[in-house]
Amino acid sequence: MSIPWLVQVDIVAAFSLLGFILITIPLYWHLEAWNVGCVLYIFWIGTQSLFQFINSVVWRDNAINWAPVWCDITTHFTIGSSIGVCCASLVINRRLYHIANISTVSISRSDKRRNMVTDLAIGVGIPIVSMCLYWVYQGHRFDILEGVGCTEEFPNSFLAYLLYFTWPIVIGLVSATYCILTLRAFFKRRRDFSTLVASNNNLTFNRYFRLMGLAAIEVLFTIPLSTYNIVENARTPIYPFRGFADLHFWFSRVDQRSALSWRSEPATVAAVHFKQWTVIGCALLFFLFFGMAEEARKHYRLALSSVAKRVGLSTFEKGTGFSSTGSGFKPTTSGFGRITIPTFVQRSTRRGSMDSFSDRLSTNISISDAIDEKGAATYSPVESSAGSSTFIASPVDTEKGVSPQESLPPVSLPPVSFPPPPRAYDPESPTRREADVPASVRPHSIDMV
Known part of the structure; x- marks a missing residue:
């Protein structure tokens, strides 16, 4: 034909x-x-x-x-x-x-x-x-x-x-x-x-x-x-x-x-x-x-990435995760990104029996990886406190040398929520003045959080 x-x-x-x-x-x-x-x-x-x-x-x-x-x-x-x-x-x-x-x-x-x-x-x-x-x-x-x-x-x-x-x-x-x-x-x-x-x-x-x-x-x-x-x-x-x-x-x-x-x-x-x-x-x-050729493919990738960035389209780059200039996401080191949970570490300083119930508890909070590109915290300790447990020992048992685990069974506190502190915590600063737990669960204290 x-x-x-x-x-x-x-x-x-x-x-x-x-x-x-x-x-x-x-x-x-x-x-x-x-x-x-x-x-x-x-x-x-x-x-x-x-x-x-x-x-x-x-x-x-x-x-x-x-x-x-x-x-x-x-x-x-x-x-x-x-x-x-x-x-x-x-x-x-x-x-x-x-x-x-x-x-x-x-x-x-x-x-x-x-x-x-x-x-x-x-x-x-x-x-x-x-x-x-x-x-x-x-x-x-x-x-x-x-x-x-x-x-x-x-x-x-x-x-x-x-x-x-x-x-x-x-x-x-x-x-x-x-x-x-x-x-x-x-x-x-x-x-x-x-x-x-x-x-x-x-x-x-x-x-x-x-x-x-x-x-x-x-x-x-x-x-x-x-x-x-x-x-x-x-x-x-x-x-x-x-x-x-x-x-x-x-x-x-x-x-x-x-x-x-x-x-x-x-x-x-x-x-x-x-x-x-x-x-x-x-x-x-x-x-x-x-x-x-290889150099031609390299130029094609560069041109495609340049055009994608100009129009705000999503691109996948080698060795990185999802990135989008329009939505504000940045390339990550893996496909799922990095998620770091803040850790609460108690200092090993010896205190008296009554200090265990005071408001001068020392806590080391790591939230460096939970801050977004605008400087705002994307994770709050308040949101993760729902699943935490606190063990409280009697002052008498502590003075007698009895461990908290032997004196009283562990008490699981109900989930609590409180507003974030007005300023960021500095680990190098003196002992915190803010309370770590509400006054309702602290004996010998009348402070209100």
């Missing part, structure tokens, strides 16, 4: 937008690490994906020349990006080769500057030259295909093969040479490889192998796909070159073709689909290598 034409256009537009979003996600940390090859790869493929999405939306069901200047820019950029991706792969392979064959741990600033200038000359200079040379073999201004948008136009002449079709093959062969030499150096110096990678502050061991894998796949696909493109174009008749006056005749015209017209030509359909899905495939391939 064939997919309807407009549905195919929407699928290409959706995947082009998805490719643009995914390939731009790792851009920040590649800029931070000064990975020139990866930044150039993101620039060429990401921008081409964005242009492809815009063209698919604007010219989804029409072939009207809405924006001539826009079409001039995008057609020239398409020529440059098709060669710029190969140049970015060459920059990556060249850098990996120099890292694998480095003889000194430290690199001077002048060497770094020289390497960056060389990388930019390869990754930006060569594509710009190819854009300028496009005029040499260009037939007329551009074409507009319904459902595709602005496309470059040039006849199938030997100038096109010389200045456009063969460039990816030549660059791919140079990249393949660097890739083979890099693998050879790696197996030769694999014992010292960790030290070599550590000499580069912006490169880790795993990132090096991801770069190598991306560059190797680019090399493996660049040469076969470029060869296939040449074979497909060779099936059409070769345009004889009779001079630039003939080649550029009526140079400013714009051919506007409906979907019914250009889709009736199998060679044109194959060329359009090849160009569209090659860009999408390169974007998804880059994201699989660098968008799912």
Whole structure:
């Protein structure tokens, strides 16, 4: 069952937008690490994906020349990006080769500057030259295909093969040479490889192998796909070159073709689909290598936590309990939090028999863990006194040396409640003046609590 034409256009537009979003996600940390090859790869493929999405939306069901200047820019950029991706792969392979064959741990600033200038000359200079040379073999201004948008136009002449079709093959062969030499150096110096990678502050061991894998796949696909493109174009008749006056005749015209017209030509359909899905495939391939890595997941967690804190949503952090900025809870060391019950410790100071019934009892209360973030006590000794028991001994038995447990059976006091003290208790202060128990259970006392 064939997919309807407009549905195919929407699928290409959706995947082009998805490719643009995914390939731009790792851009920040590649800029931070000064990975020139990866930044150039993101620039060429990401921008081409964005242009492809815009063209698919604007010219989804029409072939009207809405924006001539826009079409001039995008057609020239398409020529440059098709060669710029190969140049970015060459920059990556060249850098990996120099890292694998480095003889000194430290690199001077002048060497770094020289390497960056060389990388930019390869990754930006060569594509710009190819854009300028496009005029040499260009037939007329551009074409507009319904459902595709602005496309470059040039006849199938030997100038096109010389200045456009063969460039990816030549660059791919140079990249393949660097890739083979890099693998050879790696197996030769694999014992010292960790030290070599550590000499580069912006490169880790795993990132090096991801770069190598991306560059190797680019090399493996660049040469076969470029060869296939040449074979497909060779099936059409070769345009004889009779001079630039003939080649550029009526140079400013714009051919506007409906979907019914250009889709009736199998060679044109194959060329359009090849160009569209090659860009999408390169974007998804880059994201699989660098968008799912450990440093990428770390940035995702940081971004998610930042957004959650801004909107007040709850988050779970490793090693902590539940936290919510909106409800006032803080991360805890376990999932259930810490709950500390205040302890009542009686001092071991010897007193007289009558002092046992006085109001000068010493109690050590620990409530440090029961204070919330606002400084208010969340636990009161009054609330926990319901389950406590107090043992009272007779003064006569105490003077005779009889223990309280032998003289009287334990008496369990009923639950009592009283308001909290007006000020916090200081363990270093003199003996407390407040009563520990109500006057009703204290003999020989008429104080009222």
